[in-house]
Amino acid sequence: MAEKYSMTFSENRSIPLFIFFKDIRLVLKLDELGLEIARIALPAALALTADPIASLVDTIFIGQIGPIELAAVGVSIALFNQVSRIAIFPLVSVTTSFVAEEDTCTKVSSDSESLENGSTLDSEDKIFEIAKMEQDKKHIPSASSALIIGGILGLIQALFLIFAAKPLLGFMGVKSDSQMLYPAQQYLKLRSLGAPAVLLSLAMQGVFRGLKDTKTPLYATVAGDLTNIVLDPIFMFVFKLGVRGAAISHVISQYLISLILFWRLKEQVDLIPPSLKYLQFGRFLRNGLLLLMRVIAVTFCVTLAASMAARLGSTQMAAFQVCLQVWLATSLLADGLAVAGQAILASAFARNDHSCAASTACRVLQLGLILGLVLAMILGFGLHFGARIFTKDVDVLHLIGVGIPFVAASQPINALAFVFDGVNFGASDFAYSAYSMVMVAILSIIVLFILSSTSGFVGIWIALTIYMSLRAFAGFWRIGTGTGPWEFLRG
Template identity: 85%
Template sequence: MAEKDVGLSENRSIPLFVFFKDVRSVFKLDELGLEIAKIALPAALALTADPIASLVDTAFIGQIGPVELAAVGVSIALFNQVSRIAIFPLVSVTTSFVAEEDAISKVSHDLKDCESLENGSTLDSENKVLIPQNDLDEKSESATNLFDIAKAEPRKKRIASASSALIIGGILGLTQAAFLILAAKPLLSFMGVKSDSQMSHPAQQYLKLRSLGAPAVLLSLAMQGVFRGFKDTKTPLYATVAGDLANIVLDPIFMFVFKLGVRGAAIAHVISQYLISIILFWRLKEEVDLIPPNRKYLQFGRFLKNGFLLLMRVIAVTFCVTLAASTAARLGSTQMAAFQVCLQVWLTTSLLADGLAVAGQAILASAFARKDYSWATSTASRVLQLGLVLGLALAIILGFGLHFGARIFTKDADVIHLIGVGIPFVAATQPINALAFVFDGVNFGASDFAYAAYSMVTVAVLSIITLLILSSSNGFVGIWIALTIYMSLRAFAGFWRIGTGTGPWGFLRS
């Protein structure tokens, strides 16, 4: 045992070793492996459900024509990037804060139970009812009362961050809807869709209608953040699948039966988002007391401080991807249509790694709240190793599969040719993307929001310069080379923080 402790101490003195810790156990279904799988698998499925629904939209719209496909591609890119500015800080902060509050609450509850037992009370382990020792002799006389207590509904959780997230999410959703509807034309113009372009009219139609669903999107994702903090990713999965199945069913009905075209696709998507939001709210109110006792209880200051840091970060991320889409749009409708298909596949498959990021964030936030650094180290190592394996598997699958699947999205020969040009980049970057996403979750779990913000701003500046240079000289290919460099820098930033044992990871050097 002593030798094992010495070895662990030596490994910890070099933070870089954390990436190789227990590497042979990467697929082991021990306590940690099972907890990661329980959180990551449903989270990954839920995260990919909405992009898959967007891919279905893309496939249906592609049957109308390449102009409509390109127009909707720009609108989806714009809507998603504006949404991320609000969603990402809200969901990430909510997940960490809820996980911390829930962990502390459980520790406090366990301590109270121990104190009660030490003071001469007996715990009915099945019904979780404390029965004072001096009342046990009278148990037969009060059997009815005890039965009523045991059968009473469990007390709802009091989690301040849950109430705060819903209020902030609702306000942000309404603000986003108004902003996108009123500024649709200039925003699309910024994206390269000028008023005299064939894409202008269908792009505005889709964007304005889809923006009506922004409040539902923000609220549903805020609630998903709460459930993730509870390490419950199954409930968001069920809600998301229900909503996206409704979207897939309604798409052809509104688009082709009612002959609404791109408007039909937007309406179907909005209906699905409100369905998801209603399901999640119904489940959440059964578990959490959402009515705050007072304004101080909501802790808006804590949310705003850390949310602002992540807002800086997400603006940097958003600008990079939006600029790439805008650059593709300026090349023409054919290039934009191909870029839209490649980007949707690129993001959808990469988001599978976000399931691991969610698991890492939730488990690490709880571990840091308990100051259980050994468990934090093991969790970080395992999710990063799994992320690399997942990325390599996705690279192989996409490298072969996307060549044969391009015709699902369009029949235009020129668009299919350009998709073929983008496939090597989409496939080869999967391991890099996976690690970048998982590193994000790991650092968020450590509440390292300041580093996440400042490092991403630096990465964005370098990536934007690269994108402008390469796109002007190499066109479509240059955009994808720049995106590859961008994701590589993101992954390196996460690697640097943990590998050097700085910030909240300073314990790795002790």
């Protein structure tokens, strides 16, 4: 692959900014690079959007109960996601990059040994060696580390959310005299029981992504989310459990996903570590802490926005919940491209293949922009007609209509922001990703406070759009200036 792109890469390497326009006529071509991106990105995108779609289904069913329950669950989901992402995002991102690097190095080492030993083996011995290699499980330290860390973090998260539910909801704007408090507590405590399964399943998804296998997580996620969709109306309406039924069905689906992924992973990877040193916890913690700082900054803005919407009242929070779930579900389609970019780039940097790295970054960014434009057009028209699926409340529908232009117009910006994340993670540029996002968050929080107090619901969405624009600019700046791991672009 490196030879195919070396000529065009060398032509533009003196000005790093040109990488964004490199081979733009080939953006939709299904060449070797295009096919590899599609093979990884499409299943990853479908798997990533499956859970938000399941949450949308939850939202649709809960919306039939009433606007208070819809708003209460919206606050609980925002809180659960905030706490989950603090643990999940660093774990999954670090795991994907480390597994891709270790798998690439293992393959290179195996190929070298095969070439060295090839001349000394007769044909019968060669067949035996190949068969033995195919039967052996892969030895990838990061896979074992991810599962151990994921399980521990999941248990901590579950205990934290269950015992601190009321004060946390109070921080989110749900006061002790609010009608939202009781259903919000019920949903949050029950859904928290699934936290260990959520973190374990996503840690395993990080391993599969590093192995460039995004189909297995897709199949497991679809199986789990279909279970959730089937169980939702049964628990909620047949058993008359209301919001508790929605939480219970979600927890069951998460444990099913974890069991499927673990069963498939243990067939491919040796998960029993020979020693603690083998696990390389220090490497995980060092980079994980950087991304932990980043993810707190990233998600705090969205959680703060949800909190401010809740303070405006149940009607505003219900409308915000619907708009936010659609905003996140569609934006995560671009995260499939981010996963593909991260996996391919991590392998390219492990091989010191700068030509492949430049071509991959260029292609996924261009595809991200196209995807964002397509999503903007679809949502701009479709959400006006689809809003009644979520609720029949006239006031909530009116506010959803107010939020639609922001949800639609921000899609190209969101897509680029997500893809830039994957590109920087693939280059193991964790420090820049962390520090730049802290600066973005500080500016965004100031804007959010100002605009929410002056313009209410509209101000919150303007602030979120500015926040995503700053995220995209931070990624653009790193590559466009050819700094950090992208210095090779300057020649």
